[in-house]
Amino acid sequence: MKECCEKYLAEQFGGDEDIMREIYGEYVQSVHEKIGELKTALDASNWQSADKIAHTVKGNALAAGDAEVSNLAIELRKASALNDIVQCRSLLAKIEELAKGL
Amino acid sequence: MNRISEERDRAKILVVDDEKLVRLVMSARLRQAGYGCVAVGDVESAVAILKKERKDFSAVITDIVMGNMDGFDFRDIIRGIDSSMPVFFLTALDPEEGSGFLKRILNDPISYYMPKSVPNEVLIRRIKQVVASRRVAMFIEQKLEDDQKSMQLAANIQYSMLPVRSVMTPRGFYTSWWRPAETVSGDLYEAVPFGFGCYLYVLGDIQGHGTSAALAMTAVQSFLKTLTRREGAPYMTPAEIANVLQRFFRKNLADVSYMTALICLHRAVEGTTSWISCGAPDLVVIDGGKYIRVNPEKRGGMPIGMMPDTVYTEDDIVTTNMTDTAVCIAYTDGILDLSRDPEGMERLPQEQSMRALAELVDEAREKGTLPALFAKFMKVCEENGYTYFQDDVTLLTFSKRLPIEGVYEDTFLLHPAEIDSASQKMADWCRSQGWPQSSIGIVQLVLEEKTMNIYDHGFDDRTRLHEVASIRLTRIEDSACLTVWDNGTPQPSLMVATGDSEVAFEIANSKMSNHGRGRLMVRELCDMIEHNQYGTLNEAIYHIPLKGKKKEEANNA
Numbered sequence: 001m002k003e004c005c006e007k008y009l010a011e012q013f014g015g016d017e018d019i020m021r022e023i024y025g026e027y028v029q030s031v032h033e034k035i036g037e038l039k040t041a042l043d044a045s046n047w048q049s050a051d052k053i054a055h056t057v058k059g060n061a062l063a064a065g066d067a068e069v070s071n072l073a074i075e076l077r078k079a080s081a082l083n084d085i086v087q088c089r090s091l092l093a094k095i096e097e098l099a100k101g102l
Numbered sequence: 103m104n105r106i107s108e109e110r111d112r113a114k115i116l117v118v119d120d121e122k123l124v125r126l127v128m129s130a131r132l133r134q135a136g137y138g139c140v141a142v143g144d145v146e147s148a149v150a151i152l153k154k155e156r157k158d159f160s161a162v163i164t165d166i167v168m169g170n171m172d173g174f175d176f177r178d179i180i181r182g183i184d185s186s187m188p189v190f191f192l193t194a195l196d197p198e199e200g201s202g203f204l205k206r207i208l209n210d211p212i213s214y215y216m217p218k219s220v221p222n223e224v225l226i227r228r229i230k231q232v233v234a235s236r237r238v239a240m241f242i243e244q245k246l247e248d249d250q251k252s253m254q255l256a257a258n259i260q261y262s263m264l265p266v267r268s269v270m271t272p273r274g275f276y277t278s279w280w281r282p283a284e285t286v287s288g289d290l291y292e293a294v295p296f297g298f299g300c301y302l303y304v305l306g307d308i309q310g311h312g313t314s315a316a317l318a319m320t321a322v323q324s325f326l327k328t329l330t331r332r333e334g335a336p337y338m339t340p341a342e343i344a345n346v347l348q349r350f351f352r353k354n355l356a357d358v359s360y361m362t363a364l365i366c367l368h369r370a371v372e373g374t375t376s377w378i379s380c381g382a383p384d385l386v387v388i389d390g391g392k393y394i395r396v397n398p399e400k401r402g403g404m405p406i407g408m409m410p411d412t413v414y415t416e417d418d419i420v421t422t423n424m425t426d427t428a429v430c431i432a433y434t435d436g437i438l439d440l441s442r443d444p445e446g447m448e449r450l451p452q453e454q455s456m457r458a459l460a461e462l463v464d465e466a467r468e469k470g471t472l473p474a475l476f477a478k479f480m481k482v483c484e485e486n487g488y489t490y491f492q493d494d495v496t497l498l499t500f501s502k503r504l505p506i507e508g509v510y511e512d513t514f515l516l517h518p519a520e521i522d523s524a525s526q527k528m529a530d531w532c533r534s535q536g537w538p539q540s541s542i543g544i545v546q547l548v549l550e551e552k553t554m555n556i557y558d559h560g561f562d563d564r565t566r567l568h569e570v571a572s573i574r575l576t577r578i579e580d581s582a583c584l585t586v587w588d589n590g591t592p593q594p595s596l597m598v599a600t601g602d603s604e605v606a607f608e609i610a611n612s613k614m615s616n617h618g619r620g621r622l623m624v625r626e627l628c629d630m631i632e633h634n635q636y637g638t639l640n641e642a643i644y645h646i647p648l649k650g651k652k653k654e655e656a657n658n659a
Contacts (some may be wrong), residue, residue: 012131012222019130026123055167056121059194062219063127074196
């Protein structure tokens with residue numbers, strides 16, 4: 001479990017490992033799913049969809065205590081608002097990299 | 103388990119978010135804190151749950167950005183189901199993004215903003231506060247609901263204590279209209295036969311409103327029933343009755359209120375009315391479309407129970423000679439408080455109301471529509487914008503009964519035996535007018551069908567078993583014109599029995615007609631049926647061909 005997530009979830013749930021594992025597992029699964037959806041949205045230049053997915057990634061990362069992914073998702077939303085495909089792809093690559101380590 | 107934990111166990115939160123992770127996190131947080139939690143992924147499921155069991159939930163936690171509907175639209179739906187349900191908006195949106203969502207959340211006084219990154223302790227503390235407020239709101243709501251049920255029960259009891267709406271005797275008739283300003287009323291009236299050819303009418307208005315006035319009304323109404331039915335009562339004069347009521351009031355209700363009252367003894371055979379006003383509006387006599395002042399000497403006494411030593415004497419009584427066509431109207435002053443605005447600033451002027459009433463009386467006398475007099479009067483008031491009742495209103499009219507040539511009138515209780523008897527009496531009258539026997543049977547069938555339907559299905563509660571129907575029958579060329587007035591449900595009565603769908607109604611109609619009864623059969627027998635609604639009074643007019651014309655036409659076809 002990623003260190004920051006473990007710390008955050010332990011604080012939130014009083015160290016209840018069953019709950020922590022379940023939530024973390026769900027978070028990891030959701031990040032991978034959303035990365036795929038983001039790729040599709042960016043390939044289609046569907047900025048509205050990209051913004052919405054990035055918003056969900058941000059929310060899920062906050063819920064799991066993953067500040068790094070959450071901050072990248074915020075940046076991705078900003079780039080998406082400017083229709084900046086290069087920046088979007090770059091941020092997505094960073095999220096993907098982080099997701100590998102989850 | 104301590105008390106707080108028990109309370110938390112009972113508090114249940116509905117979580118709505120299309121992200122499974124958020125639902126999982128929120129459920130875990132709430133359950134860990136001792137709350138019950140139901141988490142759903144879409145608004146439709148949440149709405150279905152709230153519609154079914156809204157009282158089981160203490161708050162809703164929802165996202166703003168969701169797949170099929172945003173959180174604000176969802177909140178509008180929640181408000182339609184439960185106006186006091188607290189709604190938490192748990193969102194990853196940043197207030198500094200400038201989308202204005204924070205303002206939209208705070209537009210509603212029981213909506214709260216909660217960022218998705220909110221620390222657990224803050225979330226639980228906030229929920230605890232809101233759940234406590236919700237408990238208080240629910241307690242008040244439940245109390246109001248219970249109070250409303252009690253008031254409705256009290257209203258039904260009051261209504262059942264009143265005499266029947268309208269009565270016709272061979273010599274006289276009366277008809278009445280009683281309406282509380284709110285649910286229960288401080289107004290009362292009694293109408294009882296009082297010796298040969300006489301009727302006693304008492305109209306009272308307990309001062310004040312609400313529960314205490316209503317309780318006093320029921321006490322006085324019960325006392326009046328006992329008083330007027332005891333042996334020797336018909337020998338009492340209106341002043342003596344007022345004195346007995348004064349003693350009753352001082353003994354039982356002196357600290358509660360007092361009552362203005364009009365006590366009238368109508369001797370239809372002699373053509374006089376002796377009456378006493380105890381602080382109430384004078385009796386009004388209308389004759390030939392004119393409003394006649396009948397108390398120039400301003401006789402009368404103080405309201406009943408107001409002063410401890412009031413004694414009413416025979417000098418307080420007014421005796422009014424009445425022509426055969428004169429109609430008396432007694433009313434409580436609530437009618438003068440009928441207004442065009444909710445604050446009661448623009449009230450119905452007395453002259454205008456009396457003029458309108460005089461015109462309607464004249465017309466009703468002529469056409470035999472007196473049972474619908476007050477309902478029609480109220481409709482005129484409504485058409486002129488006087489729709490706000492500031493006070494309870496009771497109206498009572500009585501007079502000598504004059505048979506109108508070619509018109510049959512009757513009022514009878516809505517019970518099978520009474521209906522049967524009324525039908526026979528009507529048939530006797532038709533025979534006396536030389537109507538063909540086969541046609542008389544048809545008119546009887548229509549009358550019995552209509553009134554039995556009202557008896558079977560026309561009332562929501564059986565406390566109204568003293569309801570009456572009034573009828574008027576006349577002949578217009580080859581048709582009989584039968585008018586029935588009743589206070590039952592305004593819609594076709596079978597709808598009540600079979601649910602409110604049009605299809606169910608028609609199916610029931612069809613089934614009933616196979617058994618020789620039902621509205622389809624009535625439709626078949628009539629050329630035309632008119633339905634009118636005057637407040638709570640229903641008017642149905644049946645035009646029935648008198649020579650089996652319709653049947654012959656059908657046979658020819």
